[in-house]
Amino acid sequence: MSNLVQTSEQSETQNIPQLTLWRMITGGQIAQAVHAAVQLNIPDLLIDGPKSAEELAQQSGTHAQTLYRLLRALASLGLFLEDDQQRFRLTDASQMLRSDVPQSLRPLILLCHTSAHWNAWGDFTNSVRTGENSFQHLYKQQYWAYLDTHPDEQKLCYEALSGLSVGEVEAIFNAYDFSPYHNIVDVAGGWGKLLTLILQAHPTTHGILFDLPFVAEKAAAQIQATEIGERCQVVGGDMFKSVPTGGDLYMTKTVIHDWDDAHALTLLRNCRSAMKPGAKLLLIELVLLPGNVPDIGKFMDLFLLAVIGGQERTADEFQRLVEEAGLVFERVIPTGPILPTQSGIAIIECSKRPDDI
Known part of the structure; x- marks a missing residue:
């Protein structure tokens, strides 16, 4: 035996x-x-x-x-x-x-199995050959533009993102001290879950939630019905044209990873233009683990290449982007991994130089 x-x-x-x-x-x-x-x-x-x-x-x-x-x-x-x-x-x-x-992954698996997603993955070899986003190559438009004309998939996408966001928001809130700030601008903030949590905890702080007009319209109805309604302004617009001014803290949560370097730089420069000298900017993103370390984030990066047209980045890659945009790269604050083999959501703290007028 x-x-x-x-x-x-x-x-x-x-x-x-x-x-x-x-x-x-x-x-x-x-x-x-x-x-x-x-x-x-x-x-x-x-x-x-x-x-x-x-x-x-x-x-x-x-x-x-x-x-x-x-x-x-x-x-x-x-x-x-x-x-x-x-x-x-x-x-x-x-x-x-x-x-x-609350954190159901049902919308995510339904979204990932739509024909548009599967078709994009079917064209993935072309992406590796050319560097071109698979979805753009097949559908001749960006994924977000496609969603504008496919409301059922758009709804599913926002439900999936919302489900993923639930656990992250509390971890972000606990990892960073938001108390010194008086006016926080949340760029592409969606339904405003993170901003809402911050304003609820800091009764003298005001906020601006900024996103695309159709998102802002829906978010405004929700926020105005809460106790922070009088302290939170909801603004619709295009972050690649400009972002609201007047904040002493700006933040974007899992926004930069949706875009290539050129678009990311445009957004960062727009934030810099809106910021007061000395103001802070928080980029809340996955930061890839180095080398051969197992990391689900590295496959999320491939998903972004195939479907969205963006990319996940290492700390060094974020630093290069931030400095190229004329901002100061301060530090990376980890919030802890969601899974043992996943790069955790991190807070990348940046600032505008005091002499940058």
Whole structure:
């Protein structure tokens, strides 16, 4: 028996490269299987407890035996748990795919499996050959312009971004002292979750939430209904033309990574033009881990290349951009990784020189 065990262990060790490659090659199949389960609302159907494939098939309008095969495969990965009565229940992972949880990843997986996303990835080799954004190459427009004419996907995109943002906002708030500032300008601030949290904690601070007009219109309705409504002005506009003046602190959260260096420099220079001498600018972004360190952010960088047309950056790359825009690169403040193998959201603190008038 010991010889058999030893032979098995040796075989498994020898096959590690093949197993690693197999997981890489079949990763798309796993993603499609997860997407199917979410599309069929299986996580929501299991909220009230374990169910058999037959029960779930009746509720989801699917073929029971085929649904069982899907759930069995996903249970082998830990997404569901199958008991000895062939009933399935939620795990910690699938809880995050429910539609009713604050940080639900349901919108993200639905977004990533739209035909536009898959088509962009299908053209990815061309991006590597040319450096051109796959989406732009296929659709002859930027992803954000495409969303303007596809409202269902646009809604899904903002829901996905909102879900990802929930855990980040508190970490950012806890990592930085916002108390010295009197007027904070949140550039491309979306629904204003971070700015709202800051203003709620600092009753004498005022804020300006700045984003595209259609985003600003929706955000204004939400913010005006809260206790910070009188202290928060919501402004619509184009950050590549100008940003509001008058702030002693400017911030952008996961905005720079959506753009190439040329657009990023335009935005940074517009912020610099609006800033008072000595004012601060916070770039809140993923900062890539160095070298061969495993890092989900490095694959987020490829997603940005394929779909959005932006890129994730290292601390050195951020410093180069900031200094080229005429600002002072002060420091990088980590907020901690969301996952053990993910570059965490960091706060890159910059400033406008006191003599820069």
